[in-house]
Amino acid sequence: MTAAKANAPVEFDKEVLMAVQAVSKGIANGPQQILALDWIVTRAAGALQIAWRDESEGGERASSFLAGRQFVGMQIAKLLQSETARQFDEPVGKRPANEAKNDD
Secondary structure (H helix, E strand, O other): OOOOOOOOOOOOOHHHHHHHHHHHHOOOOHHHHHHHHHHHHHHHOOOOOOOOOOHHHOHHHHHHHHHHHHHHHHHHHHHOOHHHHOOOOOOOOOOOHHHOOOOO
């Protein structure tokens, strides 16, 4: 099996398209959110794929390109882990009252 070119667009269907667009508008339902994030992390970023490509597939340059895509996917995946949220004393999205924004 030959790997796709490193900079080749990632395939998607109408369901993925609608899910990603709904997420970007803040109107995605639960299944759309799951589908969009899964597609972004596993397909677009290729976080679960091997980045290394031999010379016939673009070599070091293609490998570096894919590693960059993977880094983005792995950062998103890290944010989705419950252990990541535990590093904060306050729940994510909550601000202590003494740090309230001053709109002067």
